[in-house]
Amino acid sequence: MKFIFFGTPEFAAIILEKLISADYVPVAVVCNPNESVGRKQILTSPPVKRLIEKHLPAGRQEWPIEIFQPVTKSELSAISYKLKAIKPDLIIVAAYGKILSKEILDIPVYGFINVHGSLLPYYRGASPIQTAILNGEKETGVTIMKVDEEMDHGPIISNIKIQISNIDTYESLSQRMAKLGAELLIKTIPNYISGKIKLIEQEHSKATYTKIIKKEDGKIDWSKSAQDIERMTRAYYPWPSAYANIKNKILKIIEADVSEIDNNYEIGEVFLTINNELAIKCGKDTLIVKKLQLEGGKVLMAKEFINGHKSFIGSVLE
Numbered sequence: 001m002k003f004i005f006f007g008t009p010e011f012a013a014i015i016l017e018k019l020i021s022a023d024y025v026p027v028a029v030v031c032n033p034n035e036s037v038g039r040k041q042i043l044t045s046p047p048v049k050r051l052i053e054k055h056l057p058a059g060r061q062e063w064p065i066e067i068f069q070p071v072t073k074s075e076l077s078a079i080s081y082k083l084k085a086i087k088p089d090l091i092i093v094a095a096y097g098k099i100l101s102k103e104i105l106d107i108p109v110y111g112f113i114n115v116h117g118s119l120l121p122y123y124r125g126a127s128p129i130q131t132a133i134l135n136g137e138k139e140t141g142v143t144i145m146k147v148d149e150e151m152d153h154g155p156i157i158s159n160i161k162i163q164i165s166n167i168d169t170y171e172s173l174s175q176r177m178a179k180l181g182a183e184l185l186i187k188t189i190p191n192y193i194s195g196k197i198k199l200i201e202q203e204h205s206k207a208t209y210t211k212i213i214k215k216e217d218g219k220i221d222w223s224k225s226a227q228d229i230e231r232m233t234r235a236y237y238p239w240p241s242a243y244a245n246i247k248n249k250i251l252k253i254i255e256a257d258v259s260e261i262d263n264n265y266e267i268g269e270v271f272l273t274i275n276n277e278l279a280i281k282c283g284k285d286t287l288i289v290k291k292l293q294l295e296g297g298k299v300l301m302a303k304e305f306i307n308g309h310k311s312f313i314g315s316v317l318e
Contacts, residue, residue, distance in 0.1 A: 001193065003090040004083060004108070005048070008032040011178045012094040013047035015115055018182030019092075020055065024189070027086055028066040030076070030096070073098055083107050090193070092185070093147060094178075097126060102149055110193055112147035115181045117174065119143060119159055121202040124152035125210035129174050133235035136227075137164055140173075142181035144188050146199060155199035158188045169237040215240045222268035222317060225284035226258040244268075244317040246294075251317065254291035254299055261286040268317045278302035280317065 005016055005026040016026070029052060037044040045053065052065055068083075070076040080103055088108045093100075094115040105112055118128035119141040132140045141161040148154040160180055164173060191197050218240035220229055232242040233253050241252040265271055265281040273279050278289040293299045294309070306312065 006096040007094040014178035015182040121207040127210040130235040131210040223283040226282040249295040257288040
């Protein structure tokens with residue numbers, strides 16, 4: 001089977017690596033362009049491209065897999081003739097992030113199939129995994145669906161459920177989901193191609209939607225409940241992180257628990273509990289901070305941080 005793979009982040013790279021290990025090797029890959037990363041703004045390939053580079057056969061300067069990195073939807077349309085020339089049987093999508101035109105969707109013989117990180121029709125859109133954690137869901141899943149011209153709207157081919165633990169971060173949950181999704185995809189492809197699977201129309205009236213996560217979404221509003229903020233620390237790890245401002249610096253809350261401690265501290269005020277735990281007063285209950293990171297510093301356990309920042313106790317975080 002000749003197929004093209006569309007995808008960019010780590011979630012997609014995990015799926016592609018599993019496919020390659022199962023001898024499903026794409027003839028081409030479409031991913032986002034390289035980006036400048038970190039303080040030094042080093043131009044860096046996205047995870048899917050790095051995976052292809054990692055698997056470069058010994059002695060070869062380039063893979064027999066062609067890599068396309070269009071910036072915009074119009075640039076993607078501009079390379080459609082190259083994709084048509086490949087004559088793919090199938091195109092697989094995982095976390096690509098762009099709505100695809102009918103011109104593109106009509107290229108493969110068996111259409112596009114998408115590996116989506118939720119149990120559709122719930123949590124359509126760009127951030128299903130983060131949003132499930134933010135909402136305190138106990139269960140989510142991976143859906144393999146046939147792509148149409150609307151966002152995460154096409155019929156369901158197969159799906160699998162997965163439990164969300166109370167310590168799952170976006171990173172840990174997305175990695176588990178990508179691995180399970182890849183295994184399901186590998187089992188599904190031959191049955192889908194042979195026509196053995198009956199596609200199921202989504203219950204569109206039950207659809208819920210997620211948004212693109214931005215840096216500012218990680219800014220903590222201390223008037224929210226400690227439970228909401230603790231979920232933020234997990235949903236937004238490792239990016240954009242849940243953070244506050246203190247003395248013109250960003251303070252990231254990396255790991256935290258919730259306590260029902262009731263006191264008269266000001267919302268956002270930092271204090272020590274009777275057990276010498278680092279705590280922050282929230283709109284409801286108290287956030288017990290386990291790990292944190294001050295801008296320019298390392299990730300520290302709360303006790304280590306307090307030892308080096310005595311004046312932090314009594315501060316009011318913005």
